[in-house]
Amino acid sequence: MGRPVAVVGTGIAKYGVRNDASIAELAWEAIHGALAEAGVEQKDIDIVVVGNVGGWSSEPLSSVVLLEYAGMSGKPVYRVEAACATGSAAIKAAHDAIASGEADLALVVGVERMNESPTPIVVEFIGRAGNYFWEFENFGLTFPGYYALYATAYMDKYRATEEDLCRVAVKNHYYASFNPKAHFPRKISLEQCMQSRYIAWPLKLFDSSPITDGAAAVVLASEELAKKLTDSPVWIEAIGMASDTSNLSKRPDFLVHRASLWAAERAFKKLGIEREESYKHFDFANVHDAFTIAEILAYEALGFAKWGEGYKLVREEQTYIGGLIPVNLDGGLKAKGHPIGATGVGMAVEHVRQLQQRVEKERQAPIVKGRSLAHNVGGTGHYAFITVYSLEKPRRP
Amino acid sequence: MSQREQIEEFFKQMIGFAETMKQSVGVPLVFDQKSGAALWLDQRELTLRFTISVERIRKFFEALSEGKVLATRCKETGTIYFPPQVDCPDAPGSEVEWIEMPREGELLTWTVIYTKPYSFSHYNDYTVGIARFPNGVNVLAWVRESDPGKLRVGMKVRLEVVKREPEGYLTYELVPVEEGQ
Incomplete structure (x- = not known):
């Protein structure tokens, strides 16, 4: 566990098709914001961790490129990768550097420029993110395809409907409409979602998160520095991680998102809380809604709903503000967008600002418990991260 | 126009x-x-084609020509x-034996x-499924049925x-068994 770690500065670039900016320029928008908010300069930073997946974008050593642009060449830096959970992995790495005493001030940057390649190439790269040789080479799965395998099995077993899936999209677009940084800051209707074309049956275009460019950054600090820099630090209270098989065929069923379940169990053990009805302990949550079915599976894995009843939460609007637990108040991956390497860092930005009650009022969660949960999946449950943010300094043994 | 033709047409226009x-x-x-932003069209083009070692599992690929799908x-x-x-x-150090899949x-x-995906854009729409076999093993493969409504969980x-055409190489597929057959 080590020393307590606080977030003392946040920055986020507008998510969307960002053909107006190179990867370094886009990263700088977020870095600049985070440093300014923390009230620190580049020279104060001890270590930088960059979350960027790449492949679809041109710079293979993106971390070094964006550091040079940000006037930080020479600083210790490395890039981490955990597929769509890359941003959460970057936060974990920087957290550990501070917790261990190796650093006092760390900068985490998540950035992705997916639109440097045309859509079919991006679809190919994401489709390869599973087991390339045994599941992509011969069978050409896509990312919606992998999640569709979960959706088919889940809907058959529990009688959830395509409308239920679309309700997730409607909710997340609703909150995105109040988030100017979102890729799609607009509401959609259930009919619009239901009428969108199938991309991987039974999933439709509006069940799917978009191909997004974006960047987000946070400055992490040790307790001593955090107290000097801010009156309202947000602490990283616990991180739980897990993985699952690369081959989907090696998973026993497609009803339980195992990596999420295991990551949650590990995080909750650190918090000393039960998984069942875990929502009681949080003011709000972000869950990894790369596809609508993923949000429903997450409700169950995280203990917000009983097994097989996740879809009822969204049917009964229990994950809107005022319900059991508001989920994805920034629009989620679905409507805020999913710039792969930036997503987990973008969640951190959202959680800090929500807990400090400074997001747009229409999407501000009531902050009572002072604690929130961010769930970030890599691949199709190949990785999972649960990061718990808190206004209260964590008690460390 | 197939998805491949659409993509090629898009590239042609951009070039x-x-x-x-x-x-x-x-x-x-x-x-x-949409935005009018200026983009540099990369003048370097890269073809990715890997050579992947199957030396230790050659038997699997040799068996395909006998119509068999093997496991270890x-x-x-x-x-x-x-x-x-x-x-x-x-059981580190233990050996495996080759067995035929049910x-x-x-x-x-x-x-x-x-x-x-781009490298699959020349195919018609295809169905991918996962089936469980009596030996407890799951297999993921194309399913020979393009209408998802005709499939059901638990069907044989x-x-x-x-x-696999047009490439002309051997692979395996899941074929729905007609009722009463």
């Missing part, structure tokens, strides 16, 4: 535009259709591996891929070696 720009302003600029089994623990692997992580399994789940499927 054509960049050529015109090279002649007029000297550099390969293209413009974002750890001699010490009895664990069956599919995709086949030659090492037993539960012919008939039950469909667990499926999807139909409409929006395809046969594991068949097939030739």
